[in-house]
Amino acid sequence: MASGIRLEKLRKSFGATEVIKGIDMEIEPGEFVVLVGPSGCGKSTLLNLIAGLETATGGAIRIGGKLVNDVPPRDRDIAMVFQSYALYPTKTVRDNITFGMQTRRIPKDNQQAALEEFSQLLQIDHLLDRKPGQLSGGQRQRVAMGRALVRKPEVFLFDEPLSNLDAKLRISMRTEIKKLHQRLGKTIVYVTHDQIEAMTLATRIAVMDNGHIRQFAPPADIYENPVDLFVAGFMGSPPMNMLPGVLCRNGAALAVQPKGTGLRFPLPRPLADRVTLQDGDQVVLGLRPESIFAAETELPGENRFVFEEAVEVVEPTGPDTMIVFDIGGTEMIARVRPEDARPEGTRFRFEVDMTKAKLFTPDTGQAM
Template sequence: MGFLDISNVTKSYGPVEVLHRVDISVQEGEFLVLVGPSGCGKSTLLNMIAGLEGISGGDISIKGRVINGVHPSKRNIAMVFQSYALYPNMTVGQNITFGLEMHGVPKPERDRALAEVAKLLQIDHLLDRKPGQLSGGQRQRVAMGRALVRNPDVFLFDEPLSNLDAKLRVDMRTEIKKLHHKLKTTIVYVTHDQIEAMTLSTRIAVMNKGYVQQLGTPKEIYDTPANLFVATFMGSPAMNIIPAKVVMAEGAPHAEVTDAEGKARYLRFGQANLADWAGREILLGIRPEAITDPEGADRKSGNIQSLANRVTVTEPAGSDTFVTMALSGKDVIARMRADATVAPGQVFDFAVNMEKAVAFDPKTEDRIRP
């Protein structure tokens, strides 16, 4: 049993079920991120944990106590909203301590809690200002302060950074990560941004169409996606998905693909289980960073395959150069070093790390597991 348990939870609006048998167990101090496209059910699930939405089936419990039907104010959770939801007529200090005041906490205790949180968030110089006098990042800190001051069992964050500009979003992401490391709080965080999910979480639940597609650590989600949706949703640029056929050569399974000229090329797998797929079609998944120039290839890999192919596009991106080629009729992106010498139209000797390759069943779209 976890600190926060979501057991077989469903949500329906009339005859339409929008969340389907969600099972997630969150340990104390864990940072769980719910990630997925708009309409996947992640915010609905967060609102059910908060008590803002009713549960159609299953149970949600905190510290072993089932909280189905318990009023939000009795759940000992704190929520940070996308809109910040600050009272415009109150000062920063009043906004932060308002909840404590409503719960009858004595003023000396409120003042002590306010001082601690304001120092932690570096907003002690803003306590007498009104929200309208603050920047977006400052308002976000105040909203976080209002949650922190209550010392709840679980923190819920509903896309808290989506209203900030790109640089401030990166800065606040770092601040939230620092706070979690320092306070060891239990957090459930909703975002549609897979970079936020990868950088903040200890575990990620990838959601789509009301289902949890995969639950795992950032490394598990990135390296061994459960299906095509997870593979293409997580990662920027997304994982390359290449139609291929499994053929046996020298006792080992290979992925047969075609190059820009339509010539068959063979990439040896490291997975013996794919021998069972000999003669069958698969979808080959390879991350862009697993396709590079020979000098930039992973020296620790025991399975770097050489692939000569024509370059169609190069995109310098500062620290990296993205190179596009065609394989089996699909555009495939390689990530190379910034100083890699490569030009459009050139036949280049790509280095493919097949230790990082994964294979998917084209019918079910699930990963073919070892």
């Protein structure tokens, strides 16, 4: 049975510097929650507070309904996997995995059963007599995970566990971790700076900034409906295009005119109906790169807008090609099919799916 985690007005200060600033958060039993955000936003500190490696300055931490602020890490029914693996270099894989059970005086039969179960699950049963120095990075990470798994805790905490691996290995280990969660059903809190990891692993993502949680929602909601400019700009690779402009009303119709241009991006009716600003008010139009593509017809369809701009940079990525261009001094990126790409300096006819457009207020940054 997995345990949930509840954080209530949680704070953490180092001297005069407040790093965690009154976070309220409820993680359901069995959830896979990923903490993301820029360096220094507080995500690793928040994980360490849950683990008991740091002491909260204020607020409450509850695991499985139990207040654990003053409970030592070993008694919180959690297991942690670190970025550095933290394996004993002189011990074999077998001893690294069972060391915690040995210190807790778990019967040897139970130790052996747990070792066999999880070494087979992680496909490291043929490595049990090797030492960490004889293992690859991916194998060491599996050993670190095995050491955590044999404890059979209610909560797993992962602190950037894949950041030391090469790109190909990260992808395969990401899949293994997801399979592990699906099989065990335990609560996982996972810190990463990799947005792809966050999007593919999480049941919910917490986007952190400066000690606060900006948005806590399922991956699709975070990506499709960011609550503010920070989340919109942080999540996505490449990030959402942010185009400053002014509102233009024509009866019930509403458009955004980017500064310094004669272009008018028409807003779809559901979005226009939510706008309470006046004609001429400043806004920021948000467009994901994949909602800007090569125009296929002379006349755009409903909720489509077609315009031409010069190609400044072409960036092939394999399945897609990124085209960098300029609108009124703002750099924009479109994601197009490789066969639609054009050389730098040529005019390109773009089409925008305006149903994917987002609108933000420039002063508060909040989504409309």
